[in-house]
Amino acid sequence: MITVLVGIVLVVVVFWLKSTYSYWTRKCVPGPEPRWIVGNFGANVIRQKSLGDIVTELYRKYDGHKIVGIYRMLTPCLLIRDVDVVKTMTIKDFTNFHDNDIYMDQSSDLIFGGNPFVLKGEDWKEKRTQITNAFTSGKIKAMFASMTKGAKQMIEYLNKTVGDEGKTFETIDFSSNYTLETVLICAYGIEVKVFEEPDSKFVQMGKKLLQPKPLEAFFFYVSMLYPKITKLLKIRFSNQGTSEQVFEMIKAAFDYRDKNNLESKDFLGNLAPLRAVFGEKSVLALAAAFFVDGQATTGLAMGGILYDLAKNPEVQQKLREELNEYFEKDKGQLSYESIQEMPYLDACFKESLRMQPVLGFLTKVCTKTYTYTPPDESHPPIVIEKGTPILLPIHAIHNDPQYFDEPSKYIPERFMDKEMANTKYFMGFGNGPRACIGRRFGSTQVKTGVAYLIHNYELSLNPNIKLSKIDPWEFFSVPKDGFRVDFRKLKK
Ligand code: HEM
Numbered sequence: 001m002i003t004v005l006v007g008i009v010l011v012v013v014v015f016w017l018k019s020t021y022s023y024w025t026r027k028c029v030p031g032p033e034p035r036w037i038v039g040n041f042g043a044n045v046i047r048q049k050s051l052g053d054i055v056t057e058l059y060r061k062y063d064g065h066k067i068v069g070i071y072r073m074l075t076p077c078l079l080i081r082d083v084d085v086v087k088t089m090t091i092k093d094f095t096n097f098h099d100n101d102i103y104m105d106q107s108s109d110l111i112f113g114g115n116p117f118v119l120k121g122e123d124w125k126e127k128r129t130q131i132t133n134a135f136t137s138g139k140i141k142a143m144f145a146s147m148t149k150g151a152k153q154m155i156e157y158l159n160k161t162v163g164d165e166g167k168t169f170e171t172i173d174f175s176s177n178y179t180l181e182t183v184l185i186c187a188y189g190i191e192v193k194v195f196e197e198p199d200s201k202f203v204q205m206g207k208k209l210l211q212p213k214p215l216e217a218f219f220f221y222v223s224m225l226y227p228k229i230t231k232l233l234k235i236r237f238s239n240q241g242t243s244e245q246v247f248e249m250i251k252a253a254f255d256y257r258d259k260n261n262l263e264s265k266d267f268l269g270n271l272a273p274l275r276a277v278f279g280e281k282s283v284l285a286l287a288a289a290f291f292v293d294g295q296a297t298t299g300l301a302m303g304g305i306l307y308d309l310a311k312n313p314e315v316q317q318k319l320r321e322e323l324n325e326y327f328e329k330d331k332g333q334l335s336y337e338s339i340q341e342m343p344y345l346d347a348c349f350k351e352s353l354r355m356q357p358v359l360g361f362l363t364k365v366c367t368k369t370y371t372y373t374p375p376d377e378s379h380p381p382i383v384i385e386k387g388t389p390i391l392l393p394i395h396a397i398h399n400d401p402q403y404f405d406e407p408s409k410y411i412p413e414r415f416m417d418k419e420m421a422n423t424k425y426f427m428g429f430g431n432g433p434r435a436c437i438g439r440r441f442g443s444t445q446v447k448t449g450v451a452y453l454i455h456n457y458e459l460s461l462n463p464n465i466k467l468s469k470i471d472p473w474e475f476f477s478v479p480k481d482g483f484r485v486d487f488r489k490l491k492k
Helices: 002-020 051-061 083-092 121-135 137-161 171-188 201-209 214-225 227-232 240-259 267-278 280-311 313-329 336-341 343-355 394-398 412-416 439-456
Strands: 067-072 075-080 167-170 362-365 370-372 382-384 389-392 457-461 484-489
Touching: 051 067, 051 075, 051 394, 075 083, 083 389, 121 137, 121 267, 121 280, 137 171, 137 336, 137 439, 137 484, 167 171, 171 201, 171 240, 171 267, 171 280, 171 439, 201 240, 214 227, 240 267, 240 280, 267 280, 280 313, 280 343, 280 439, 280 457, 280 484, 313 336, 313 343, 313 439, 313 457, 336 439, 343 412, 343 439, 439 457
Parallel strands: 075 389
Antiparallel strands: 067 075, 167 484, 362 389, 370 382, 457 484
16 A cells, blocks of 8 residues: 555656656757756755856857756746846846845844845835935945045055065955955944954954854755745844844944934934834844945955956056056045046956856846747747746856957956946846945945055965865855965055
8 A cells, every 4th residue: 555655656756847847848948958856956966066157057058049948956947148138137127027036034034134135026126215325426425434444454454464575365355354344334333443353243243144053054055946945944144143243233323323313424324214214123134234245245356356466467567557646646545536437447346247246147036927039039939937036147148258258368458448348248236226236335345445455565376376166055156265365565
């Protein structure tokens, strides 16, 4: 009897798997053969490749196709290979692809659950509209003095610690200290010398927040493959104790300002009135989100630029010449306008994000059933069902020779060309209504740090550098052992 039951169950499972894995074939969408259970992500499960690497490989393999049907474990997903289709989905037909394919419960993860990146539907729309006001160029300009202070403190620290023979730093870690320092002061008005006070509770909070315990890290990984599980099992991304501390820190800052009738031009000051609209808890979550977004992405971006400049000394020298000119014009302290204006600094920033975008791919979700009709009639119209995850391969597009000549070479000059400066093929900050809200803040923060550093220090690759692969289990595109670079003070 048991044997018969087991047999029936097996037959049902086999039929179900066969039907699941024939989803794209039934729709005549080309794609790789999936393996049972792991779909097309097996190499990631065994930690051989990152999800980003798999997406890039599939993009390259299906050259000539606009869309590719793949399976993330058991879930059919659509990989979009065509930049115009990416644009249509994220801009013109945005309402059909409104949300990111990430699900988190605010009650179990206070910080990530309330982050605009995770919010959905109307909730996202309302909050995004309200917080946009905190990111205007006027608001960023008002914070610029604080960013400059952070950059100067970074240089002071280097002047004290780098001897005549130079010193080696891992650039992501180094840059994250600078971005943490500037975010603490720009977001909450908290002044901490992060480089010099590594044991301060704020520094520990910033570092620990993104270091989940081993079990949490495992669940987090599972949730990248099965996003809906995150909400179901109440999985958290952030370290629980630390996120509670971050909430307390922000609440204490709000309370202090309320009690003393203080008005401030930092993020917290801009968010304070929203407590009356969304309630205190939601605004605390939004304020906390900037603690993560404002330091992690920018730390990675700046770490990557420092590595690229160390690897390309002639680019570094050209940038230094531009910086010297602007530092001289501004009498030793760069103005906000100069940071926005410097063309070669902007080109280096974009070129680094082109080669190694912080998010190698984005996963949107189809929120309203959609019919995709290829303009060239390469295949019949395809109905994309509500709930289908949509993969946008940013890294692969940025490194496609169709769009960028010699993509594996670091050539900032390509972005000096007027047409290329605003090219649709560059998507380092995403597209459309959901594009990065912190773009202006992040680029000003990173460019200011890079400017002060390259003006004062020469960077070169550490001879013992061994570039590791992107960490297969990380959310961001992070090389496992970071980038080791030698810093040497410039003689003036
Ligand atoms: C160089 C630094 C940064 C890079 C490369 C970056 C990149 C991105 C990317 C690719 C997205 C996804 C966009 C999309 O879905 O189309 C994003 C979203 C987002 N970023 Fe950034 N980011 C950076 C800095 C920042 C900073 C400094 C903040 C906040 C202070 C921030 C806050 C956000 C938020 C809240 C979202 C979600 C937006 C939404 O879904 O409405 N980012 N970022």
